[in-house]
Amino acid sequence: MATGHTDPQRRERILDATLDLIAEEGVAGVSHRKIAGRAGVPLGSMTYHFSGMDELLREAFGRFVEHFVAVFDAHLSVPAGREEAREAVADLVHVLSEGSRRDLVLTQELYTLAARRPEYRELTHEWMRRSRVHLEKHFDPDTARQLDALIEGLTLHRALAQEPHGRALTLEAISRITETGRREG
Template sequence: MATGHTDPRRRERILAAALDLIAEEGVAGVSHRKIAARAQVPLGSMTYHFTGIDDLLLQALTGYADHVVTLFEHHLTGATTPDQVREAVTDLIHTLSEGPRRDLILVQELYTLAARHEPYRALCARWMRRSRTLLEQHFDAATARRLDALIEGLPLHQALDDTPPDRALTREAVSRITADT
């Protein structure tokens, strides 16, 4: 692993370490020192790359939100018929539901920050706008809004339930929301 200013991946390792720590300890348990240790970088790298812990957390969570939008794009790209789009949305929900627990925790941490701090609320608003824009390529705005809420909410409900996710129920929910389109 390269060290010093010649390390081109240092910033990315810091951001990844921040997300891992948020998932393990919550935002309240994150510090520059812990992130630097996890990323295996000198503590001074934290202030070299970021203006402070808030800047670091916001950039890390922005990267996470970008990752989720990429999942939306991946699942929706290529779907052209209403049935294909409904199946793509069902697949997306199950990808999010059955993905790493870490991702579900990161979403919850981001929502909690958004409830209290404007920069994170703005990040969530941009994320929702991007997700809905992708959905609006296939559905009217009102349907895209309802579908986005299902995509965000169902994985959280499924994560807290001991019953395995039921793909048929997910498909039915998606079909009901999109029935008039």
């Protein structure tokens, strides 16, 4: 029997194990051997499913980006008007900053990898593009770009602060950026 046919979940377990190890040890700390051990798969199956570490990292981070985009979609696809959009953005900042440390670490690991290696920037560009799609329903493209950066910055600051700022400050920052950012058309 072929290795891939006996365990249809093997590829997914490898991707999940890769993300878990990156969250614990950083990209520099992962290896095929560690991933295989964490996933509970034979070391040889790593090369059966992935041509190398780069393919494995791109697919694992691609899976992570899809997860994060789904969180953005859940919060930002609902608002019907500008004020509801502002509230939804504030909710998103607080959900992300109070959420999983794993997600926070994986986000920073992806950014670091993309800063060092241009081929990983495709993932971060797609993530930013998709988040701005929702923001541009309520704000002009320049304001959406600024708001997207604000979401990232406020999320990181709240997640790492010893005393995170409250929702009122988040809403004030969002309001300042979006006061003049009218949707054209």
